[in-house]
Amino acid sequence: MxxxxxxxxxxxxxxxxxxxxxxxxxxxxxxxxxxxxxxxxxxxxxxxxxxxxxxxxxxxxxxxxxxxxxxxxxxxLPGRHEAMRSLGLWVAVMAAALLVGSLGFLLTMFLLVAVILFVIERRRGLSSVITAIAVPLLVWLLFAELLQVRLPAGPFGS
Amino acid sequence: MSDTRMARALTSCALVALLTSACGLQTDESDGGAGAQDGEEFEPQDPEILVHTGPGGGSDIFVRDVVSMMREENVISSNWSVRNEEAGEGAGAMSYLLERQGETDTISAMTTTWLTTPQTIEGASVTVNDLTAVAGLIIEPEVMAVSADSPYESLTDFIEDAESKPGELVQTGGSTTEVGALNGAALQAETGTDWQFLSFEEVGQRVTALLNGDADMMFGSAQDFASQVDAGKLEIIATISPDPSPVFPDAPTVEDEGYDVGLVPQVRGVMAPPDIPEEALTYYQDAFTQLLETDSWKEYSETNGLVTQLRVGEEWQSFLAEQNDRVAEALESADLG
Amino acid sequence: MTEALQGLSGGFAAALTMTNLFWVIFGVVAGTTIGVLPGLGTPATIAILLPLSVNLEPATALIMMAGIYYGSKYGGSTTSILLNIPGEDASVVTAIDGYQMAKQGRAGPALGIAAIGSFVAGTVGLLGLTFLAPAVADLAVIFGPPEYTALMAVGLSMVVLLAGRSQIKAIIAGLGGFLLSTIGIDLFSGSTRFTMERIELANGVEFVALCIGLFAIAEVMVNVEAKTGRSLFQVPGRVRDLFPKRRDLVESAGAIGQGSIVGFFVGALPGAGSTVASFVSYTLAKRLSRHPEKYGKGSIAGVAAPEAANNSATAGSFVPLLTLGIPGSASTAIMLGALFVYGLQPGPRFFTENPDVVWPIIASMYIGNVVLVLLNLPMIPVFASILRIPYHILYPGIIVISVVGVYSLNTSLFDVWLLVIFGLLGYVMRKADFPTAPMVLAFVLGPLFERSLRRSLVISQGDPDIFVTRPWAVAFLVLAVLIFVVPALLRRRERAEPEPAPGEPSPNTPSQQEGEDADATDVVLDEKHEQ
CATH class of the missing domain: 1.10.287 (Helix Hairpins)
Structure with missing residues (x-):
């Protein structure tokens, strides 16, 4: 209804x-x-x-x-299925924003992309694993390595 | 494509690991064996110096200039990165230092703003007393500028005019809590006069207001006015500081004009986190002391109208406490405290 | 005139040496790069490169810094158009129509017109800087708080022009943006407003976090509601379709011309800058257009106008810097600082005393503009192909880049939280059909309006007469009225229709619904003026 x-x-x-x-x-x-x-x-x-x-x-x-x-x-109003996707995504991003200070950039963003692909998108293939690793890594290389932005470090140094 | 990126990532990871372990070894050594040496052994690993303004702000440019002079004169061997911690007019930078209690790699430039902010901004709870005072470097004597067409030849002329037109004359400057505004308020309190204060975010806008007659006068640094004075558009008629400005040495001070006002000076100095280890504190104090003796510094301070007043450690701390009281008084008279 | 030409030719001779050519190319490439990436302010980049410049000649250092400055304005449009991520203050407006074009498979032409518009406007702005600088500088000095107040009143009343279906909702969104802009320390009294005792809010809400939240994050949230398996947009396969067609150029020509002129003058005013220029130019283009209904839905002129304006504004901002020694923006303030390090004093006599510094800088900007357009046009197919990535892979990337971009501005996690909160706000606004553009417009112009109004009243000791006794202020208020009335009258005569087109406030015979909405605007503006 x-x-x-x-x-x-x-x-x-x-x-x-x-x-x-x-x-x-x-x-x-x-x-x-x-x-x-x-x-x-x-x-x-x-x-x-x-x-x-x-x-x-x-x-x-x-x-x-x-x-x-x-x-x-x-x-x-968005239906239940739609709301689950859009608001679910929002909750995931908010959680990542709250955690990134303590878990560090790479780990948090890996978890965020993984949650998006595995839970929200329900894509459980190898390509999702690769995306979850590659996206944060590329952004990190671009911003932290090339442009020397200090990203939140986290317990493992990066 | 992705292979090479992967390779780069791996190389940089390896590099990072190598560097951290190397640095780790270095600190181990200095902590353990040679700790008894005279402290000059200490080298910060990845030093950063905070600035409470954004890129392009007054403090920011000052600090970047200072760091490049220190490099040029070989006072420091590695580059210090400048970090802009803009939140809350110094409150953000002060909290950042407080959070780094006992750490050795972060110091911060400070100005008089660090004294006013804790007294005026809601939620700014850290004060300079909570931090370690490294050194005071300079006083920046403020001067009083008026338009070249203005009838005022001296501070007294202005005050007399203000007496006859209460509430009509306009002083321009930054926020109502900055040094110029506080000294304006102190002068008003002392002379029983009353004039308006016109705030602008940027120095350029303030000078424009002076040029087009929207404002009658401004207290600012020599650098703010030098080119306009050169071009004959502005005149400097007084020094709003006990010390004469090296750029405008002839402008009489407030005291010369016969007013007895406790002026708040525009100071610049360096602060460090609370409980910073002794050897690190000494390292930074030595670095700045050395800088102030170089020729580059002498030339720089002269052209920019800065008066070198080195105060190290305790002396700097007690100077700050004294100024803090003065700021409180000025805020009181400006009805802002 | 001849003096300027002589100076300029001397400047070209100096700017075309190998060293200076190298640094202008270095500057514009670095500028484009940081412009393309969201976050990473231009002033911060120039500041980082300050130590490098100490080893260069003054003119060379300034050539490099200026290259970064205008180069970043070129690059800024890219993520706005492709991903709805306005990575820079000045490219926020570009996202409004640029992203809609990308959605319609016209990302290529949008990027193309941004590059062409930037080139043309940048060059027009430089011509202005070369030949009109002293006169414009005088104008900039005359422009005091009352004049700003009038100009900003023009700008703010344009909120109704950014309306979607309902003008009253646009006004509400504008009020919301204005209200958000009041958060922070009040410059005039030192008191804090609505900061909830968070010192992170003491300097106000970070504009880029607001924009990326409202635009990019909200857009992703709306998009994921539907299926995300394929790429969201079509990208034409033929390279020819990736560039603007003759028709596009004709359609944008007026907007580019207007943006070039508006941008130059607004840019020359200290304290206004390229963001304001882009808004003013966009709304003006919409107001003057024969097809205002296409704006906000992927109008190519809606991309051309703000892009032209923000590039022309950078040239304009060199006017007060070089002729008065007054920096109009953070970037130009750093350049001024760099000149101080060399012992140079930009001021009213800078042009006559240091022609060997001034003219090579100006000449290098002509060269840099050519380099930029040659650099950017071939990149279009490369950038456009980003949209071929399946959306379920693209959007996590958009989110990660948005987070990093916002974080990198002030290295502040708090800003990232704001970003996410504004994402939700944008999503709710989309669902409830409130337009976000007026919110962003009012956020930019609101503080300028508030501060100039309060400044004006400080100068006049509270007497509102100041707004009607200063000629330029009056001129702008009259202009505001003209902008609203004339196009409406012209259009009505053209169409010879009794009813005004929907979405236009009609001054003479308001129909019932619109009459009420228009009245509401008047109420709001009057309240602000009278008190």
Whole structure:
């Protein structure tokens, strides 16, 4: 079962969220000074931006809800299979970003590419093993060796 | 294709292994046997010097120049790599040093910014007291520049005009916590005047504001103004420092003009991680001391308007503590503390 | 004029010696390389090579550094077009239409027009530098905070031009970008804004991390939802199809011309730079185009305009450096530093006192431009063939390169985390149909707008009159209005249709839906002006 709607509803929802976020921004920026000696201070623009976000968020809700039903394009949340792939990939990349400091560049990137190919892509051939080794190694040669960028070293020195 | 790459990779791996083991042997020796020698035995393996500005920033160019002079004059035998640790106006560089407690290969250039940052930036918790003071190298006397068309001939002229027009005159400079701004605030507090401060990220923009009349005056380094003064577009009317600038020796100091203000100097020096081993500290102190005696340095400091004031170790540490209090006072008077 | 010609011919004589030719080629090759690779800032590269330059003659050293500087702008477009990885600030805009062209199997023509546009604009910019430098320098000095404010108001109002289906969503995205740009230390008060006490955020959000996240990472996330077995894009087999056709050149000619001029002037302003130039030129090209609806969907003129502008801007940025001794960017600041090491003082008298340094540098840039176009055109088939790699092998590579590229900018893991977070943000925005380009535009222009507005009010002690009493500021505000009104009127007359085309704010008879959106823009801008 998948939730199907149009951009009419979807935009109304995102407009609402943004309006609330605008209120949050406004409150946060009230902690900064709005004016200093007659001149706009650090809180001036953030406060205005918060208000503008509120106004545009509400405007988005209102304009969308005033369009007649059924005229907007279909809005589709990614299905379970698709979400598993895109969000799964994101989680893998985030994990790699968190681990690369302690595991080092080569090992982490090898693991990342291996996870992508073996788990997300389900390609369990020799070519995947080669890719998982070759991609990080080539990038490492290019950046660390040729261009002398200091990449995170990790426990094994590289 | 991939074979040759593989081969290169293997060769470089082997090289890396060889190098590390070689270096390992070297440290073993110095740690064990000959440790009692006078410390000059120490050689950093892969030295890096931090800078808290990005490439092209004031500190960055200064440090790169210093490193190339040290190489040229054979003060150091291997190249020191420069690492830009830009986060948080020095806060990032200070934390980086703190994390390297007891290590020998990382030192950092510092400026007065390192004193203001912990007092002004949220989340900047490391102070210079947490680190090892290696040496203070120079004072960069700031000078006061005005447009050549301006009616001001002296600091006193400006102050008098500011008295008659409270809140109307404009000083330009960098952030409100940099040295020029702090000294401006101190002068305002001392003389009971009030003028505006116009911040620009880049020196070029500040000089432009001075040239087109958007700002009335600016405190900056001699280098910021030299070419415009040459061309007759700007004039230097005062020295905002107790020491005269080698480039503009005739500009009267604030004291000459009769104002008694505790000025914050623009200093440059070197810091190291806490608990850096004694022999490493001595190595770096000797290196900088040697540099300051070379001809290259003398020529460089003169053309760039720097006043050499070597302070080593303890002396540098206590100087910093003194300046730290002064910065706190200035921040107080600028309402920023 | 004759003086300039004499100087230039002397400069060519000096630049064509073997040594100088070698270093100009070295510079542009190094520049292209670091430009092609994401991350690795140009200023950082020039700074690393500073020690090398000490052993060279001043002119030679500057020839090499300048080569790296403009060479990197040539290379920057490559990953933007092929992989949607904007590796450099100035090539962000190129990704918008360039990547869409690559998706349509037109990567070759996109790369080709980028190279040709860069060459033409680079040369036009150099002609400007050769003959107009003193006059433009005067203009750059006149340009104070109120004028910047007006210029940035023009730029920011162009957010609506980057809209997809909905202008209000473009405005929201723009507000988001503006808000992100306020993170960090406030220059004027020293207070920190929205940094959550992380010192990594004290200098603000890293722009390249934002762009690569929103563009490259989000794109990969969207693409992997579908099957990834084959290569994602078609690459034509015939080499002839890998280069721009006559039709492409005709279509881009106007954009290249406009980008060359806009880029040169914006580049000459200290503090604006090539990124701003590329945005202004892109939006202007869209505004002036007969087919604005094609922009964002793979318009070749949408690649030509920003590429032309960012190359012309590098030539422009030498104007304040060489005529005033005022660097307009980090790269030119390092070059200034290098000149100081030689005991040279670039300033108002630099041209007359050191012609032996200035003219060879300028002449070498003409040569470097020719070298670059000869170097880049033959590389196109090689680069384009990257897209023949099956996507399931290509995209892990895109991710790894993005991570390393962002890390290499500041050697900061925090930036990598930001990259990944912005990847998710970009993905959500894509799913909810919010355009990302306005966010990036506002992120660049927002701080410039905020700071110049606040500066203007410092100068005037809070009196907003300053925006209507300074002639240049007024001129720009009028220009802003003209940019919006004139093309719309022209187009309406051409078509003789009562209804304006969708997606255009119509000044006279707004239809209901658009009227509301346009009003919303006005509200936003007015608020900023009045307070």
């Amino acid at each position: 998948r939730w199907v709607a149009t951009f009419r509803e979807a935009d109304a929802v995102s407009g609402g969220i943004l309006a609330v976020f605008g209120v949050f921004v406004l409150f946060q920026s009230l902690q900064l000074r709005f004016y200093i000696e007659g001149v706009p201070g650090p809180g001036f623009f953030p406060a205005l931006l918060g208000i503008a976000l509120m106004v545009t968020g509400v405007a988005l809700v209102v304009t969308r809800l005033r369009t007649p039903r059924g005229t907007a394009e279909e809005f589709r």
